Amino acid sequence: MANMIMASSRSLIRTSTTSPSPAPSQKLPISNHITLPRVQLPLLKNLSLQIPIPNTNQTLKSLSVLAATSLALAPPSLAAEIEKAALFDFNLTLPIIMVEFLLLMVALDKVYFTPLGKFMDERDAAIREKLSGVKDTSEEVKQLEEQAVAVMKAARAEISAALNQMKKETQAEVEQKIAEGRKKVEVELQEALASLEQQKEETIKSLDSQITALSQEIVKKVLPTV
Numbered sequence: 001m002a003n004m005i006m007a008s009s010r011s012l013i014r015t016s017t018t019s020p021s022p023a024p025s026q027k028l029p030i031s032n033h034i035t036l037p038r039v040q041l042p043l044l045k046n047l048s049l050q051i052p053i054p055n056t057n058q059t060l061k062s063l064s065v066l067a068a069t070s071l072a073l074a075p076p077s078l079a080a081e082i083e084k085a086a087l088f089d090f091n092l093t094l095p096i097i098m099v100e101f102l103l104l105m106v107a108l109d110k111v112y113f114t115p116l117g118k119f120m121d122e123r124d125a126a127i128r129e130k131l132s133g134v135k136d137t138s139e140e141v142k143q144l145e146e147q148a149v150a151v152m153k154a155a156r157a158e159i160s161a162a163l164n165q166m167k168k169e170t171q172a173e174v175e176q177k178i179a180e181g182r183k184k185v186e187v188e189l190q191e192a193l194a195s196l197e198q199q200k201e202e203t204i205k206s207l208d209s210q211i212t213a214l215s216q217e218i219v220k221k222v223l224p225t226v
Helices: 002-018 056-073 076-087 093-222
Strands: none
């Protein structure tokens, strides 16, 4: 559209400066760049187009106004030809934008999306590895707990058997010592009884002799001598 506006403005300037009579209408060839025919504006016949251009913005505004006026006052056939040609008026802006978009996508894929996807994959793999390690560790802990329970059971059984054996041995030893003590006490008791019996017999014998002597003395004292 900018090319069309520039072409139309140039053609209007040439028309106003060179010839006052309108140029015959022609069919525009369909091409990438269309040159508008030289059309004299009836309202701008006596208008001098030597406008001072203070800056670029005013120039563009004046050119756009002139282009809009020329398009509005153009014949219907010319407007149709211009519209038809405008449909095929492709410039390099669209391909450049497409190429820039593709380059931007490739750059983002290389710089951002690929490292981000790689990082996400590595993080997922690390999380899965940690989870599998935790599962393996839990199984190992479970096995160790089962082994510890088995060892405790075996130790308790062994300790119980040892205690029973010690009880049996201690009881047998105590019974043996008690039997030995009883035998010793019985022997000592028999010896004491025998010694007491002997002392008793000796005491009785001594008493008998003393009784005989005393009885003789009593008889001698009581009975007069004959």
